[in-house]
Amino acid sequence: MLPNVRKFYRPTSLEEAVALLNSEKERNVVLGGGTQLALSAHPGIEGLIDLGGLGLDKIERRGEEIVIGARARPSDLFRSELLRDVADNILAEAAGNYLAEVQRNRASIGGILISCAAWADIAAALLAIGGRITIAGKDGEKTMTVDEFYEAGPSKAAHRAIITELRIRAGGRGAYQRLAKTETDISILSSLVRLDEETDGTIREARVVIGGATALPVRVREVEEKLRGKRLDPALAEEASRDCPIETVGDFRASADYRRKMAAVLTKRALAALAK
């Protein structure tokens, strides 16, 4: 219950939604799925801008890209046939591990990105897949890579603006390893890999991402460097992942030391699964 909300807006255009978000007169916030906002009792929120009427919930193929509307739900991603063509379906798999079915059916991918849900493997999967994010603000639309989005920090990257869609490149191979106390708990740590290879198997681009270690998912450049330009066999999988340096913190799920050690273990498993 947001006690001080007086207005509920259902804009029919993006321009209208952006204008409401930039209102000087009242403090409006964007409502995607609402799964996080509905649990809040923030007294400062005066208006809700429901994105439900803007048609942002589609997942479609445009040329070599898969375009995911910001209001697509984790359950839509999990069931999407189109995502199977992207890095062996790791994004859909991570979407399937987002909390529980009763939230996967309502949360939105844009909301997960903007709320900085670092504990969600789906956020790490997006960084591993390496897409572009389209953001609409009062100066029009801009796009940035997921890398740039996380570098700037979600709240800065999309300040008073609305994430409208994600565009990701089809193809590639991928692997996803996670460590959790129980199957339905959030991950203590996750390792996600995307490889784009030449026809002879030489790695053109490697993206190796650790989720759950810090406030945002991170790429492990040291491991990526060791993979680039080579063919992945079991020996390289072992060698490249031996040192997987990450910054991390301890919490009640695991100590920082344990997370540091497991980052290498999970990455080794992910790479071993892709080795030929």
Add this chain to the structure above:
Amino acid sequence: MKVQFTFNGSKVEWDVHPGETLFETIRREGYYGTKRGCNTGDCGTCTVLINGDPVNSCQVFTASLEGSEVRTIEGVVYRDRKTGEVIRHPVQEKFVEAGAIQCGYCIPGMVLSAIGLLEKNPNPSEEEIRRALDGNICRCTGYVKQIEAVKEAAKALASGAYHPAPNRA
């Protein structure tokens, strides 16, 4: 503000606060089958079906449901094809038979999650059943019997002996 949607098969227009959750609305309107558990989105006890999908009603703004279809446990009764008698939903029936209920508090939510699954996927694997129920926490029975009950309900529904009763709000 006014919101119109379909509630348990009937069109309703309810007066709601723009910042209130569906859970708060349902209880105020007198439908007590939807239980309050944690109110933090963690337990699944307040699950309802929105356009056929199980969702925590504590995590949804009622105002966002204009034009949607909402079902609570009160809206899932069935009618026997032969006798015309109003009966429990096969999922409820099989929960009782399997002994999948102890205190019963989590059961409306769990039954709705199971119905949401079976309407989309009439013949789910055990893995799919587990995934569908993963948001519904039960602190007494455990989960094995509910999974058995959902398997049995799938068989019962496939037998064609049941069909939905006229809905009543």
